[in-house]
Amino acid sequence: MDRTLRVAVIGDRDPAFPPHQATDGALAHAAAYLGVGVDVRWLDTRPLESDLAEVRAADVLWCAPGSPYRSLRGALEALRYGRQHDVPTLGTCGGCQHMIIEYARHELGYEDAQHAEYDPYASTLFVSSLACSLVGKTMPVTLSPGSRVAGCYGRTEAEERYYCDFGLDPARQRTLHDGGFSVTGVDAGGEARVLEIPGHPYYVATLFVPQARSRPDAPHPLVVGLLRAAL
DSSP, rough: OEEEEEEEEEEEEOOOOOOHHHHHHHHHHHHHHHHHHEEEEEEEGGGGOOOOOOOOTTTTEOOOOSSSOOOOHHHHHHHHHHHHTTTOOEEEEEHHHHHHHHHHHTSSSTTOOEEETTTOOOOOOOEEEEESOOOOEEEEEEEETTSSHHHHHHHEEEEEEOOOOOEEGGGGGHHHHHOOEEEEETTTTTTTEEEEEEESSSSSEEOGGGGGGGGBBBHHHHHHHHHHHHO
16 A cells, blocks of 8 residues: 545544444445555544644544534535535535534525534524434435546445434425535435535535445445545
8 A cells, every 4th residue: 555545533422333334334335446555543622623634634534423412513624615616515414414514504505504404493594303313224325427427436326324314404405406516416306415516526425324334345435436536
């Protein structure tokens, strides 16, 4: 290995939480596939409110499941940096939800955009409770032809596992898509499950948890795509 990628994982790590264990594993699987090393550093969200040194030093950002985070603001500051400075970034489950809030606040101008897990009574909810919990479910996703995610998979259909009770509010889906955070993966009902920013080296948000399906002999294509973008 002649290259080691520094990966900053945004999220308050819980060693007992399966998606956090799977995140470390998926990065190792993808790195081995690409023949590179990974230096993985989990970043607590509270310090990120005022200190982004570890984020600035990273080649890759991954906003992990496990919300609500200790600091919403810290997570959003890190994501904003990755989006504005072309750092390859993946957000899964809670990470996806926070990428939505960050974009709504700082790109679309909805300064009071909120996540129902933090404030269910907020007037401008961009992330709301799902009609039905998806925790533990594996469901099909349809990907937009020509999108980055479809390119990573090499197809336009996938099955993925979920751990979430919250997602993009359907009433805000068109606003976000038309505003540049494109919805490129949907469920059977047409609700957003994948978003990406065209033109960014890699800025992908998935409501599902791709790391849950990664294996040493079959690294997940979205994680491989994340590291490949940094290379």
